[in-house]
Amino acid sequence: MQMWLVTLNILLLIGGNLLVRAGMVQVQDPTGPRREPLALLGSALRSWRVVAGVALVFASVVAWICGVMIWRMEWSYSALGLSYVATVVFSWWYLSETLTLEKMFGAIIIVIGMLLIVRYSGF
């Protein structure tokens, strides 16, 4: 049961991130002129994608930390690591971001390193 909850949490984190990126790209053209940060944030918070995405990411991160402290499962970190690789793929598919070998291998190496840290550092 806990494993499914953690998995659902991570899926919501991925979805939230995708929504935030999709929303922010709609609010401001990535190649366009820079705007004042507060003005940009104000525009962004009028987009339902950004608000929903920010809410999902915030809630998922807090829930993930609570899950780690309550259940202390290694799967929490494994799922988070897998979300890095999944996000690279979903970003390519849903957001038309570039998918390069360096990105994929970089993400995979980061995940392996992260799992080694979690398993052997004792925190």
Add this chain to the structure above:
Amino acid sequence: MAFIDYFVPLRRAGQKHRSAILMFGGTLGLLITGELCLRQVLDGRAAPDPALLAAALLQPLGLLGMGCILAATLLWAMLLVRHQLSFFYPLWGLATLALMLAHWIAAGSLDDPRALFGALLVLAGAGLLARGGHSR
């Protein structure tokens, strides 16, 4: 070629992407601070009971932690205007590295050298991303 010349491309890249590096550093810093606050609040008090969890999270340190995470999320959103999610999201692994360092400093000793190897792998992965992944 002088030894210092090998770092010129790094410095150039750092200057070119200064705002992105600062924003991502801020996001990571706030995330780590928030996580440390919540860990402190939940350590020994975490239970699957929603009422107990809410009581723990609504303490001043818990509210500070959640505030930091919310600020990090907003800064993260601002970063994603001009930069690719698939480039910066895997770099959240650097937060695990930072937490490991904090644990080492608090514990005063290295638990297992394999964790250090993991840290090197995280840095190598980040370097590979930075070298060839597209950030925009």
